[in-house]
Amino acid sequence: MAHFEKANSLNEWFDQRLGVNTLQRVLAKEYWIPKDINFLWAMGMVLAITFGILLISGIFLLMYYQPNVDLAFDSVNYTIMQEVGFGWLWRHVHAVAASVVFLIIYIHMFTGIYYGSYKKGRELIWISGMLLFVAFSAEAFSGYMLPWGQMSYWAGMVITNLFSAGSLELNGVVEWIRGDYVPAQAFLTRFFMLHVLLIPVAIMALIGFHFGALRLPHVNNQNGTDIDFEEEAAKYKSGNKAASKVIAFANDFMSKDMFVVAVYLVFFFYLVFWNYAFAMDPVNFDPADGLVTPAHIYPEWYFLWSYEILRPFSKDIGLIAFAFAQVIFVMLPFLDRSPNTVPANRRGLFKFWFWAMLVDMIVLTAMGKLPPAGIFSTIGLVAALVFIGLWLVLPIITKLEKKL
Amino acid sequence: MNQTRRGFMGKAFGAVAGVGAVGALYAMKRSWDPLPSVKAAGFTTIDVSSCAENKLVVEKWRGKPIFVLRKTAEMVAAQDEAQNARDIIVEGAHFMIAIGLCTHLGCIPAYREDKTDFKCACHGGEFDSSGINTVLPPEKPLLIPPFKVTGSTVVLGEEGEVYKKMKESGLIA
Amino acid sequence: MKEFFILAVVAFFSLVTYWLVEPFAHGQMHAHVESEHFAYADLPALEKKGDATKGADTFMAGGCIGCHNVKALGMETGMSAKDAAAAYGVNPPDLSNAGAIYDAKFLADLIKNPAHATAVEHKFNDARFHPMPAFYGAGGDDIDQEIADIVAYLQSIAVKPEEVTPEMAFKDACGRCHAVRYTKWTQLGEMPNFKHKKDELRFQADVLDYQDAVKGYMGKLPPDLSMYIRSRSEHFLKTFIENPQSQLHGTAMPRTGVTAESAEKVIEYLEFAGDPKAEMRNEVGKNVMIFMIFFVLFAYLWKRQVWKDLH
Numbered sequence: 001m002a003h004f005e006k007a008n009s010l011n012e013w014f015d016q017r018l019g020v021n022t023l024q025r026v027l028a029k030e031y032w033i034p035k036d037i038n039f040l041w042a043m044g045m046v047l048a049i050t051f052g053i054l055l056i057s058g059i060f061l062l063m064y065y066q067p068n069v070d071l072a073f074d075s076v077n078y079t080i081m082q083e084v085g086f087g088w089l090w091r092h093v094h095a096v097a098a099s100v101v102f103l104i105i106y107i108h109m110f111t112g113i114y115y116g117s118y119k120k121g122r123e124l125i126w127i128s129g130m131l132l133f134v135a136f137s138a139e140a141f142s143g144y145m146l147p148w149g150q151m152s153y154w155a156g157m158v159i160t161n162l163f164s165a166g167s168l169e170l171n172g173v174v175e176w177i178r179g180d181y182v183p184a185q186a187f188l189t190r191f192f193m194l195h196v197l198l199i200p201v202a203i204m205a206l207i208g209f210h211f212g213a214l215r216l217p218h219v220n221n222q223n224g225t226d227i228d229f230e231e232e233a234a235k236y237k238s239g240n241k242a243a244s245k246v247i248a249f250a251n252d253f254m255s256k257d258m259f260v261v262a263v264y265l266v267f268f269f270y271l272v273f274w275n276y277a278f279a280m281d282p283v284n285f286d287p288a289d290g291l292v293t294p295a296h297i298y299p300e301w302y303f304l305w306s307y308e309i310l311r312p313f314s315k316d317i318g319l320i321a322f323a324f325a326q327v328i329f330v331m332l333p334f335l336d337r338s339p340n341t342v343p344a345n346r347r348g349l350f351k352f353w354f355w356a357m358l359v360d361m362i363v364l365t366a367m368g369k370l371p372p373a374g375i376f377s378t379i380g381l382v383a384a385l386v387f388i389g390l391w392l393v394l395p396i397i398t399k400l401e402k403k404l
Numbered sequence: 405m406n407q408t409r410r411g412f413m414g415k416a417f418g419a420v421a422g423v424g425a426v427g428a429l430y431a432m433k434r435s436w437d438p439l440p441s442v443k444a445a446g447f448t449t450i451d452v453s454s455c456a457e458n459k460l461v462v463e464k465w466r467g468k469p470i471f472v473l474r475k476t477a478e479m480v481a482a483q484d485e486a487q488n489a490r491d492i493i494v495e496g497a498h499f500m501i502a503i504g505l506c507t508h509l510g511c512i513p514a515y516r517e518d519k520t521d522f523k524c525a526c527h528g529g530e531f532d533s534s535g536i537n538t539v540l541p542p543e544k545p546l547l548i549p550p551f552k553v554t555g556s557t558v559v560l561g562e563e564g565e566v567y568k569k570m571k572e573s574g575l576i577a
Numbered sequence: 578m579k580e581f582f583i584l585a586v587v588a589f590f591s592l593v594t595y596w597l598v599e600p601f602a603h604g605q606m607h608a609h610v611e612s613e614h615f616a617y618a619d620l621p622a623l624e625k626k627g628d629a630t631k632g633a634d635t636f637m638a639g640g641c642i643g644c645h646n647v648k649a650l651g652m653e654t655g656m657s658a659k660d661a662a663a664a665y666g667v668n669p670p671d672l673s674n675a676g677a678i679y680d681a682k683f684l685a686d687l688i689k690n691p692a693h694a695t696a697v698e699h700k701f702n703d704a705r706f707h708p709m710p711a712f713y714g715a716g717g718d719d720i721d722q723e724i725a726d727i728v729a730y731l732q733s734i735a736v737k738p739e740e741v742t743p744e745m746a747f748k749d750a751c752g753r754c755h756a757v758r759y760t761k762w763t764q765l766g767e768m769p770n771f772k773h774k775k776d777e778l779r780f781q782a783d784v785l786d787y788q789d790a791v792k793g794y795m796g797k798l799p800p801d802l803s804m805y806i807r808s809r810s811e812h813f814l815k816t817f818i819e820n821p822q823s824q825l826h827g828t829a830m831p832r833t834g835v836t837a838e839s840a841e842k843v844i845e846y847l848e849f850a851g852d853p854k855a856e857m858r859n860e861v862g863k864n865v866m867i868f869m870i871f872f873v874l875f876a877y878l879w880k881r882q883v884w885k886d887l888h
Contacts, residue, residue: 362597413879
């Protein structure tokens with residue numbers, strides 16, 4: 001056993017046993033962040049806070065929710081929304097946060113793409129981030145099943161049918177996933193388990209991975225400057241904070257993060273109280289009915305772009321295109337052949353690639369919601385082809401890029 | 405000076421965030437309150453006219469067992485002042501109505517018709533036919549639920565005149 | 578400043594996406610129906626002035642109370658709602674407050690030609706008659722005058738229009754076909770609290786019998802309206818109540834002919850059933866926003882202090 005001196009303070013007592021001072025130094029006081037950053041660097045904190053909000057509101061929903069096909073709808077819409085004190089608040093907060101979290105994820109992602117934050121030593125940050133995106137998607141989808149409304153039921157029907165793998169007609173797989181011929185009790189209970197236990201645990205583990213992957217390569221900066229962190233840290237510690245190119249995670253970076261978080265929360269609560277329909281689809285306020293499909297059926301907005309890649313093609317090609325869209329973003333660090341870690345506007349053709357990808361995904365998103373007819377179908381098909389084409393040319397145009 | 409000022413702003417921000425946390429805690433506290441439907445279901449109407457003498461009837465009110473015992477004339481005649489005070493008179497008949505949970509640790513005592521008393525199997529406590537504790541460990545008589553007598557029925561959960569008087573005289577702890 | 582420019586770019590793309598998937602897409606999915614403000618312009622205007630006293634006699638002579646209760650005046654057919662539904666398809670409405678809840682023009686046309694007033698002529702023909710027989714006059718020379726008298730009579734016995742409560746309007750105009758389980762409303766009235774399971778099951782069996790009759794009459798069971806205030810927009814509800822055919826062509830649902838005020842009351846009732854916390858949401862929201870102003874302000878002050886010696 002190690003030798004322990006008598007502690008002179010509570011802080012010292014804990015430090016002897018847990019190394020709290022070391023932890024604080026490594027994770028906060030001497031965790032160096034570049035000074036040359038903008039508010040987009042706070043999106044990680046915004047996401048962490050939003051996840052916290054989802055967790056807390058979810059805990060309160062969990063106490064009254066009934067995962068039973070006969071009771072689920074009323075336990076949400078009557079018990080929670082009308083009877084439980086502030087139950088309506090938890091539900092609105094949970095639903096809106098679940099939707100807004102994707103907006104922030106997309107902003108976070110495109111920030112990473114724009115500034116090249118996935119390159120040279122930061123591949124694992126990107127990959128763990130994309131795994132988080134997949135986990136959040138699964139979490140969002142499983143949560144969407146729980147109110148057991150019309151959209152829950154039919155989304156459950158359509159998405160599980162994807163696993164029949166087109167002409168392979170693996171109906172046994174679909175039935176295995178559902179535990180029934182259609183989404184029913186077994187399906188609801190297992191997706192309930194996934195939503196409140198397995199996926200949240202996976203998300204928390206992945207968040208740890210994501211943070212861990214960030215510590216050694218350090219955070220990127222907004223001008224692609226190569227920073228010698230040790231030298232700059234020495235400057236900072238010697239008191240020359242103004243000349244140093246780095247700042248400490250706490251309180252320097254933290255104080256800016258919290259300001260961004262505060263502004264974000266204004267926007268968030270505005271949506272929670274007054275503009276929530278985008279996150280709580282009216283159709284899902286009709287109870288699930290296995291004999292009536294709603295007139296218009298579409299996924300939540302954050303899945304629309306990948307849904308639209310599936311839609312304009314024939315069954316098998318659509319599924320292949322869809323699978324392509326799901327995994328291709330993970331490959332970004334390896335498909336981008338350029339050695340430059342600088343913002344996209346200084347990167348030759350990639351500058352155009354970035355904006356083309358962003359606009360194309362917005363077009364796909366819009367077409368995914370619109371009824372698949374006439375001009376919208378054509379635009380959707382073109383946008384899907386452009387999406388695939390953009391990924392195919394990415395290695396070529398980045399290979400051509402000059403080293404800066 | 406700069407150092408203290410910065411420390412102050414950080415604390416001030418922390419205090420504001422704390423106010424928000426208190427607000428959230430209030431909402432959380434409210435979420436754990438009994439639901440309105442639970443509270444609304446807190447009324448039980450019992451028609452006591454069909455109760456037989458010296459036969460214990462057990463009803464349910466707010467999830468708890470309620471003892472209803474119609475006393476015989478001999479039982480009433482043998483009662484002392486304290487026992488009489490706890491009787492609830494419905495259309496001339498004397499009743500004991502009480503929450504059927506031992507005031508020791510909440511077990512349900514059993515009624516013994518031959519001895520006209522209650523015995524709790526858990527720790528041996530006993531109560532007489534008026535619900536007054538006679539053998540330790542219970543140190544208090546069985547609790548009388550809020551009630552209101554209307555004709556031949558008793559509504560539990562509502563405070564009637566008789567109940568209020570009992571409460572004033574300290575019969576209901 | 579650069580950060581504001583970046584914020585503007587982010588906001589621009591977010592808002593464009595929002596506009597495309599919400600207002601624009603929903604505009605494409607649902608045809609916009611203009612409200613006629615419950616004018617019932619397709620129905621003939623009332624030309625005659627009714628006389629309530631004469632109307633009372635015509636009302637009796639016309640045989641209305643053979644099928645309709647007028648409980649306010651103690652007139653009852655003696656038929657239970659369940660039996661009435663079995664006989665006619667749906668329980669005929671009690672006419673106590675019809676004069677206050679329904680539009681006068683609508684009532685007049687309804688008496689003359691029920692399928693026309695309720696806009697369900699596609700459902701009824703020579704082989705299938707509307708359960709309410711048309712009124713062919715009670716012996717007088719002028720049928721329109723007689724109808725005007727009946728309408729005047731119905732208005733005279735009803736409560737004043739401003740006394741119509743949300744509950745009255747809903748139960749009269751909608752509640753004989755639609756249940757609202759969140760207010761415990763069934764087509765047979767409010768579900769009582771039963772002490773014995775047997776009584777509850779009996780009541781539920783009666784409701785099921787009634788629903789079967791309505792199902793036979795309407796083609797399918799009219800939906801429970803508990804959450805309609807959230808599942809349909811208020812604009813949809815209003816225009817739908819005004820004329821179901823405008824939103825759902827060929828629907829079996831009859832036009833109810835409620836006045837604009839009664840329609841408001843019906844929507845108020847649906848709000849009470851499906852979204853009773855709307856007002857509280859607004860109140861709490863305002864307080865949260867006031868708090869957020871301080872939160873942002875202090876977060877900014879803190880940031881400014883911390884960053885003072887970083888620049």
